[in-house]
Amino acid sequence: MLRETIRVTFCALLLCAGAFSLFGQDLDNVAISGRLTDPNGLAIAGATVTVTETATQATRTATTNDDGRYAFLNLRPGTYKVTAVAPGFGVQERKEFPTLSGERFQVDFKMKLADVRAEATVTTSGDDGPVIDTTRTIVGGTITEREIEEIPNFSRNPLDLVLTLGGTSEEQLSTSGLAEDSNENPRTAPLEQGNFSLSGGVAYSNNITIDGLDNNDDRSSRDRFQPSLESIVEVQVISNQFSAEYGRASGGRINLRTRAGSNRYRGRAFMFYRDSKFNANSWYNNSRGLPRMPLTQYDPGFTFSGPIRLPFYNGRKRTFFSVAYEWDNLLDTTFINTWVPVGSNPRFPLPASNTSCPSGLTCTDGLSSTTTPILPYQVYYDTPNVNHILTARVDHRFSKTNDLTVGYQLGRRRNRRTTGASTTRLDDALQSRNADTDAINFTHNYVFGPKAVNQFRAQWSIFKPSYQTDDPLAPVVLIAYRNPETLSSQTLIAGNSTSSITGDATAFPQNRRERRWQFQDSMTYVWGRNLLKFGGDVQTVNSKALGLGDATGTYNFGNIADFQNNVLNRFRQNFGTRADAKNTYWSLFLNDEIQVASKATLSLGLRYERETAVKDSNNFGPRVGLAWNPFKSGKGVLRFGAGIFYNRVLLRTVADSIQNIGAGRIAFDTTTIGTAATDTRRVAILAAIANAFPTTYPSIDALRQVVIQACATVVNPPAPCNSNTGFSEGNVSSAGNPLRSVEAGLRIPESYQFNVGFERDLGKGFVFETNFTWNKTAHLWRDTNSNEPRLPAGYADWTAYLLANQFVLSPTRRYVFFLGDRSDTSGLHISSPTGATPCTTTTAICYVNLNTTNTSTTTPAVAVTGVNTNATGGPVGIAKAAIAQFRPDPTVQETSLIGSRGNAQYRGLVIELRRRYRQLGKGWGMSGRFVYTLSSTRDDGLNNTANAEVNGDFSREWARSLQDRRHRIGVSGIVQTPWWFGKVRLSPLFRWGSSAPFNIGNGGSDRNLNDSSTDRMVFSGNLKDIKWRRPGSPVPDALISQFSLATIGAISGNLPRNAGRGPSFFTFDLSVTREWKLRERMRLRPVLEVNNILNAAVFNFGAAFIDFNGLTLTDSTARSRFLVPTRTYRQRQMRFGIRFDF
Known part of the structure; x- marks a missing residue:
């Protein structure tokens, strides 16, 4: 009701506005x-x-x-x-x-x-x-061309410069800038975490544009294209956009302005180089006695611009071009260290061994039932990260009142880098993170006269990211063997690979294609004493995604002999893994600025936005801004702004639930046929599939036909054998959650922003600015389990129910629940709660301790011939089986329901002192920026698919956000020194942030039985004692003793979300340049960039889980690692570069 009142009142004010002169934003x-x-x-x-x-x-x-x-x-x-x-x-x-x-x-x-x-x-x-x-009413900052070139930028990503401004922060679970450690494969943040946060907005709520046109990946909430740093002349950051002209962001807007041509030919050739021999080693590598990770990177490129002059056309003063190209080549190799058969399978040739049998070893496969020779296959394979980046634009001036800009963007990335010490994959099974993108855009400006100017923009773009092998549609071949050297069981991976990397959110096997059309028009019109700006924006997005997990057919051979004899022991293939999403976005806006007094400017705007991927149509966004200059000198301004802003729809979340309901995702797996490998149905079907190895089945019907023919040969099958044998409909690995749905009233997240600020020209180029921002985001998407068991009346929790009701699994087996010793590691007892012998499948009465530290979720089962085997079950699995009858749909388990339940809030004070670059005399020159941010950020979930510990109760999740650092300081600048100091230019970048919180889980154990892994601990101590620890510090035995697991069936633990206090953040980088003027228009500038110049060890948890998983006095390793960060920020690294301008 309050929001509706605000909108109605604002619309009335907008209609009444118009009695004074203005100058539009x-x-x-x-x-x-x-x-x-x-x-x-x-x-x-x-x-x-x-x-x-x-x-x-x-x-x-x-x-x-x-x-x-x-x-x-x-x-x-x-x-x-x-x-x-x-x-x-x-x-x-x-x-x-x-x-x-x-x-x-x-x-x-x-x-x-x-x-x-x-x-x-x-x-x-x-x-x-x-x-x-x-007269400016919006709040933000601009990073100029000089700063872009001079400020140290480790990634050479222009968007990373955003973090040099006040009121900005990294995304939650950020791993940006962290060191790479040898033999480690650390977790990465979910793709939908976004890039960074502006004024406390959630990090996936920003709108990134290039030359005013969309540059977003609507599935991952990140950027589509990263232009070369050398092609950018301005990074504009609008943290509070109180103009109605732009939308699709409940956070802020970042616009990258590319270089345009001029009347003079200008160019630049550049080259940047990094090598590990100039770098320090990472802290963790040093502590483990490991050498530096190899690193060599070449980054050459050029820019060139000027008038278009041809034999038949002279475009001077009319037609200009600008082009920039960069080739980023990060060299790396992967050590393929595996074993291959001496024999062969003519259906699928493998490379021959390139190494003889090591001395003293018997080189045979220990898994094969017969003597089967194998030999090592070892090779270093090039796995670089190569990126081609091209931007080009042509500006043409038809007349003084009519001009056109045409732009083109191209990106080609092939990232095959790996982090492990070695792999058993052959080269054709090495996966790469790819991203291809193209975009063509148009901007047309027409001046109708002194009172009207129109701007029309259009863009077509295509984005094709993938995580796949070179032949992503080939079958996967997995061959098990026992390594004669280590005696461990390993798997040779060949042909293809469609598996994901555990913990790496960017490495889910898939390929996708996103096409976008965008049309944007805005008219600026002087009406009497008013200047109005109005227009609209239309975008159509067609996003197609194909999950590759087991989608091409995966053949498993149990050992080397089976491979040579073409005997399969498993085959699986998923169908219907495509998740397509279509979305049309359109918006209309009207903005009016009124100079209500000689020194006061009032801005009133209204924007309406609509996205067809959801049904939410109540998206009116009023905006108001006021700039008042109370000083006679005109060197100061007070600003006030408020408005309602809407995020864009995140297509990854809604693709399965909205676009593909009923699409029929089907999985086939021979291990689901019967209970043993000797099941005659399984044997016959595997033999039939092996006869067609390495065929990939293009459709369900093609595979069903093979199954039907095999079933016809089975005599007296132990269970039915028909066209459905081996098939199941439901969750498909790596292809999303087909049981996900969205609420009928799902709303687009919106934020209510308020800002008051003051800016003052102090003289001599110094400017002081301070802003206080309040930002409340509502209707954030959150996940709940709509199929959670419903607790019967009369019980406080599921613990009470289980204690009062035995679980009868069968006439010969039942389970009795009790509350016993919290140090009980088994939880299953024969005869009595104090019985020393664990239960088995023959136990008639099994006593289950709900206080046990055993977190097993194995479901108890009674053997059914041809269907399943006996299983005792684990304590959590038994408890879940006992209450499964209370699910709304007992035939399935969790069903995900996305709803608009989440909230976030930011309060921040930013104090900034900056100075525009000026010559100071005697050879000195300087520019600088000092920003201090005092802020508080709170939320009730990590991202748009976050679950609460207590299903659906997000009010209990309200806590400090993981990105909340109460104090932040940033210092950047450029110092030009005189001749006696070498005329070098020093550009430091210093960033510091106070402690950020972290969350402590119980290891993912679902002890409150609601199907989510967000359970937290029971803690009996002082929350202030939960602090991060340095590696090697004394084990906090007293603190650990205050943690315990919640009783199985209890509503929750008592530990609040994000209760831990993590390490602070600190980095100090320096860029050193020197310019030599060779001729009037030729300049040479070598560059030395040193990141983390002090080589400080700055610890960080990254995206890792911090879990207390039943630590015991005997588990010394786990205890020593508890509360210890597993990552550090990058060690000291150097980049050498040179720019030649002409």
């Missing part, structure tokens, strides 16, 4: 306005004002109105000069001044009589110009 372009007066301060009407962009010499002309005012709208960012000419007065000119996206400049002229002075000029240097914009 534009986030992507520049506006210049001003007033001409005579020596007595009277307005000069009919004067001619010309604005000229110095790079292209493009000009626009305006005539002053009766009040002596002029305005230029929708100018592209660049360097401009303004010239004023009036009859009877001398010519005046404002010399070149730089502009950035979204800036508005007030350039007034006090004209002088011609007989006093024929011509007068007002000059400023290239780095001067208005320091603050007293």
Whole structure:
């Protein structure tokens, strides 16, 4: 009701607005306005004002109105000069001044009589110009071209520069910038965690654009394309966008502006180089006595721009081009260390051994029933990470009022890097993370006259990320063997691989294709004393994803002899793993800015957004902003802003549930046929499939036909053998959750933002700015189990129910529950609760201790011929079986239901002191930025599919967010030194953040029986004692003794979410450059970039789980690792580079 009242009131204000003059806000372009007066301060009407962009010499002309005012709208960012000419007065000119996206400049002229002075000029240097914009109502910051080139950037990703600004933070579970340790495969954050957070918005709620057009991956909530750092001239960050022009973000907006051409040919050749021999070793590698991980990276490229001049066409001052290309080649190798048969299977050739049998070994397969020779196969295989990046644009000026920009983006990435010491995969089964993308965009600007400017944009893009082998549709061949050297059982992987990497959220085998069309139009119109901006945006997204997990047919051979004899022991294939999603987004907006007084600007806007992937249509977003300059000098401004903002639909979450209901995901697995390998049905079907090895079945019907033919040969089968044998409908590995659905009233997440700020020009280029932001995000998507067992009336929890009711599994077996010793590691007892012998499948009465530390979820079962075998079960599995009858649908277990239940809140104070680059004299020059952020971020879930510990009760989850660091400091700058210091340019980047929280789980054990793995512990101590520990520090035995597992069936533990206090964050990087001017237009700039210059050991939990899993006094290893971070930030690393500008 409150939200509706706000919207109605705001719409009424918007309709009433219009009695005063204004100058409109534009986030992507520049506006210049001003007033001409005579020596007595009277307005000069009919004067001619010309604005000229110095790079292209493009000009626009305006005539002053009766009040002596002029305005230029929708100018592209660049360097401009303004010239004023009036009859009877001398010519005046404002010399070149730089502009950035979204800036508005007030350039007034006090004209002088011609007989006093024929011509007068007002000059400023290239780095001067208005320091603050007293009419700006939005809140954010801009990273300039100079900063982009000079500030240390470990990843060379322009988006990482966002974190140098105030009010920003990394995403939850971030692993960005962490060290790579040898022989480790650490967990990564889920893809939908996003990139970073702006003003406390959830990290997957930002809108990333390039030249104003969409650059988002709507499935993973990350960016689609990463342009070369050398092609970017500006990173604009809008943390609170109180203009209605842009949407699809309940967080903020980041726009990357690419380099445009000019009237002069300009180019740059560059090369950057890294090698591990210049780097320190990681802290954990040093502690384990391991050498540095090998690393060699080459990063060459070029940029070139200028006018298009052909034998038949001279585009000077009219047509310009700009192109940038970068080739990033990170070298790596993978050690393939496996064993191959000496014999062969003619149906599937394997490479021959390249190494003789090691001395003293008998090189035969210990798993084969007959003597079967095998020999080593060892080779170093190149597995680099190669990235090709190309951006190009052409700008054409049809006339002073009509121009067009055409842009193109290309990205090709092949990342085959691995982190393990070695692998048993052959080269054709090595997977790579690939990403191909192309985009073509158009921007057309048309000036209808002094009162109207229209901008039309369009874009087509395609994005094809994948995690797959070179031939992703080939069958997978798995051959088991016993390594004669280590005597361990291993698997030779050949042909293909469709398995995911445990803990790596980016390595789920799939390929997908996302096509996008976008059309955007905005009109700026002067109406009386109002300047209105209105328009719309339409995007169509067609996202197709194919889960590859076992989708191409997986053949298992139990040993080397079976492979050579073509005897299968398992075959599985998944069908219907495609998850396609279509979404059409459209929006309309209206924004009006009113100069309600000579020093106060009021902005009122309204935006409506609609996405067809969900049914939520109540998405009106009112916006209001106020900028007031209370100072006579015009060097200070107070800002106020508020608005409602909407996120975009995350297609990965809704694809299975909305787009593919009833699509029929079917899994076939021969291990589900009968209870033993000797089952005659299984034997016959495997033999029939082996006869077609290595065929991949294109459809369910093709495989069913093979099954039907095999069943016809089975005599007296132990159970029915028909077209359904081996098939099951339900969850399919690596292909999503087909039992996921969404609530009928699912809403798009929205945020309510409020900001009040103050900005002051302190003189000499220094600016002080402070902003307080309150950001409440509501209707965040969360996951609940709609098929959770319903507790019968009269019981406080499932523990009470189990204690009061025995579980009768069969006439010969029943289970009695009791509360016993919490150190009981078995939990299953014969004869009595104190019985020393564990239960077996023949136990008539089994006593189950609900306080046991045994977390086994094995389901108890009674043997049914041809269907299943006997199973005693584990304590948790027995308890779940006892209450399964109370599920709404007892035939299935968990069913995921996505609903709009989540909330997040941010309160932050940002204090910033910055200085634009200026020459200080005597060879010194400096720019700098100091930001301090005091903030609090709280939420009730990790991401859009988070589960609560108590199913559906997210109010109990409300806690500090994992990204919440109460204090953050960032310092960046550029210092130019004089000749006696070598004329080097020093660019430091210092970032520090206080402690962040972490969550402690119980190891994923579902002890409260609600099918989720979010259970927490029972803790009897002081929460302030739960702190991270340095490796090697004394084991906190007293603290560990205060933890215990919750009783099976209890509602929850008592430990709050994110109760631990983790390490602080610190990094100090430095870039050193020196410029040599070879000729007038030729400059050479070598670069040395040193990351973590102090080589400090900064610990971090990364995306790892921090679990207390029944630690005991005898488990010394687990106890020593409890609360110890497993990752550190990158060690000291160096990058050498050179830029040659011409």
